[in-house]
Amino acid sequence: MSLAMIFKVAVLAIFRNKTRSLLTCLGIIFGIAAVIAVLAIGKGASAMMVAEISQMGNNLLMVFPERKQAGAVHQGLGGGQTMTAEDVVAIKRELPHLVEFASPQVNAACQLMYQNKNWSTRVQGVSTDFPDIKNWTMKDGRFFNEQEERRASRVCVIGGTVASNLFADEDPVGQTIRVKNMAFKVVGVLDQKGANNWGDDQDDTVMAPYTTVSRVLQGSAFKSINMMNISLYDMDDLDEAKEEISALLRQRHKLADYQDDDFETRDTTEIMNTIGSVTGLMTVLLTVVAAISLLVGGIGIMNIMLVSVTERIKEIGLRMAIGATPFMILTQFLLESMVLSTVGGILGVALGVGVAELIGAVKHWPIVIEASSAVFSFGFSAFVGMFFGFYPAYRASKLNPIDCLRYE
Amino acid sequence: MSHLIEIRDLSKIYAQGEEPVRALDGVSLSIDEGEFVAIMGASGSGKSTMLNILGCLDTPTQGTYLLDGVEVAGRSRTELAHIRNHKLGFVFQNFNLLPRTSAIENVELPDLYMGRLTRKQRRRRALELLKRVGLGGRGTHTPAQLSGGQQQRVAIARALMNEPPVLFADEPTGNLDTKSSVEIMNLFTELSKEGITIVMVTHEDDIAAFAGRHLLMKDGHIVRDDKREAAS
Structure with missing residues (x-):
């Protein structure tokens, strides 16, 4: 058979x-x-x-200036004026093996106007690294570039909520909006992210070069920033990165051994855990x-x-x-x-x-x-x-x- | 002259409990080509054991068994399968047809294992055999659609598929009514006349009467061996 x-x-x-x-x-x-x-x-x-x-950010490490006390009154996180954009540049330059992206952030609450509409929101002054750190992608147009950052150009990208409130059906890219009565050109619209885990509408935002925000919108004499966002290559290096950044900042801020840090670090390990x-x-x-x-x-x-x-x-x-x-x-x-x-x-x-x-x-x-x-x-x-x-x-x-x- | 079947001092011992049971106790027997033998005896006399060993379905504990001049005892399971396939046909009391399988496929089965015929030849031969046993029009029926007598005819057709020289039947009419029994026995008688050797176990005298030779068994021995002309 x-x-x-x-x-x-x-x-x-x-x-x-x-x-x-x-x-x-x-x-x-x-x-x-x-x-x-x-x-x-x-x-x-x-x-x-x-x-x-992870929409919140990739391997994110945040550094805030120390909370300042004016007499008996505590200021909020990021209120100190000891941290500058140069600190961010230094971190990126000195720790290239740990830090993939780093962006300073300066915040301003502003009134926006376009034609007869207006909207009140926060303006985040950031660097070109920011979209990579926070996983922002573009729906339309582009993010601002390094040249615009260096020149403190009056350009901005807007979040979905801002776009729908100011422009309705119109295409925002290429239009000019007024921020605190100054003309900013809209170069891009961000993809929608929705609310974050704490219920904040992440799309209710405008991003502009930090140089522009600190010079034009804050009008501050100081170059201080509200916080820095740092993206590490690998979360396993978190402790080492914290130490190195801390050491670097202490050195740059000329702190003596007996002085406390004038900054605080926060990271997403707890959430990731x-x-x-x-x-x-x-x-x-x-x-x-x-x-x-x-x-x-x-x-x-x-x-x-x-x-x-x-x-x-x-x-x-x-x-x-x-x-x-x-x-x-x-x-x-x-x-x-x-x-x-x-x-x-x-x-x-x-x-x-x-x-x-x-x-x-x-x-x-x-x-x-x-x-x-x-x-x-x-x-x-x-x-x-x-x-x-x-x-x-x-x-x-x-x-x-x-x-x-x-x-x- | 050499016999078709020849056994000498054949014993089958079951090691059951403390006392070993000698189902066959040094039996010697020879059967010639063309004989129609009925093995009789009470239950437990060893008649079925004898038939199973003769049919190579079971193996003896001791003794020799020459089938067509060839020693069978001590052969491998595969060799025994070939012997059964080529030389022996079986008819069982409970028919043992494959359920849910057409009569024709049941009849064809032995040749599937032999692989002698082509598909067409096999189908033709199966149909011829079914006609021969009187079931010409029922090739596509499954066993469940056939009566007991008809099922037994299918089983006989299947047993004849590979043209074996010997047919073994274990109580072939045990599950049948009288009319069917007689029909089956007439069929056996015809086959016997055509020269096929038949060895049949039965405990009914009127069934045994169809055979030409009667063996009576008791306690593992052959106690009587009558040869006479078939009653029909």
Whole structure:
């Protein structure tokens, strides 16, 4: 008997036992589909959470000047006047191995006007590094460039909220708005970010070169800045970066050893740690759910296979009685299990991906389908299916035909 | 002259419990080509064990078994499968047809394992055999759609598929009514007349009456061996 013939016998056996084959396939299909769908949706949700939080900034480290006290009155964070834009330039120059981007920030609350409309918002004076640090992207036009920064040009980019309030349907790019009654050219519109985790509307903002803001809008004699935003290459270097920055600033601010720092650093590690623990929890949860799905699918397969063992062993006895060799029997049953597992596996992967995509489309969730989850669940189900399909045949092939025929 | 089937001092011992059970206890027997043998005896007399060993479905504990002059005892499982496939046909009490499989596919099965015929030849031969056993129009019926007697005819057609010289039947009429039983036995008688050797186990005298030779077994021994002309 040729292998092709055994294959034919195996396929015939599959079709002869349609119910059993279907139920076995269903066990495999739903086991795999559940794992893939659950993991795809779960990983997608995790990725979305991380993405939302990392919108705040990449590997962000913030440095504020020390809070100043005027008599008994404390000023707010960033109120000190000891920190300058040169400090930022120095940090970028001295610590190129740690710092990827750095931007000073000077804030001004301003009244904006365009034609007959007006809007009150904050103007953030920043450098060209800022969009990279805070993950801002452009919807229209461009961010201001280094030349405009150096020259303190009166240019600005505006957030979505400002754009809709001042311009309605008009294209803001190239228009001129008045900021504190000074003409600023709008060179770009930022992509919308929505509210941040504390409910602030992040799109309610105008960004202009810090040089322009401090010179023109603050009109300050000092070159002090409200804060600096620093983006590190790697959050693992955070402690080292803090030390180096601190040392550099102390040196630049000529602080003696007995003097306290005249600045404060803040970073996002605490938030990132929270994200880490939440996504870790999600991973554990998803893994447990996936494992249970596989187990249930596996038990289903096992049940079907074991229920039909008696009939199958009698069938094996008959086949051996009319001349099937043990090798033919084993090959037939192996092929049968392989065909069922493969067909079920492929359908299961397709169904899992389909369900995941469907839920993603309906709920607008990102879907992350990992090959490893498909491969693992496929492998597990195939193993269970093949083991329980093959094992009775293996046992029966060791018996005399008459013992198989009499098997109860 | 050499016999088709020749066994010498054949024993089958089951190591059950403390006392080993000797289902066959040093049996010697020879059967010639074309004989129609009925093995009789009470249950537990060893008649089924004898048939299973003769049919290479079971292996003896001791003794020799020459089938067509070839030693069978001690052969590998694969070799025994070939012997069963090429030389032996089986008819069982409970038919043992593959469920949910058409009569014609059941009949074709032995040749699938032999691989002697092409697909067309195999189908033609299966149809001929079904016609021969009187089931010409029922090739597409599954066992569930056939009566007991019809199922047994399918089983006989299947047993004949590879043209074996010997047919073994274990209580072939045990699950059948009298009318079907007689029909089956008439079929056996015809086959016997065509020269096929038949060895049949039964405990019914009127069924055994169709055979030309009667063996009576008791406690693992052959206690009587009558040869006479078939009653029909």
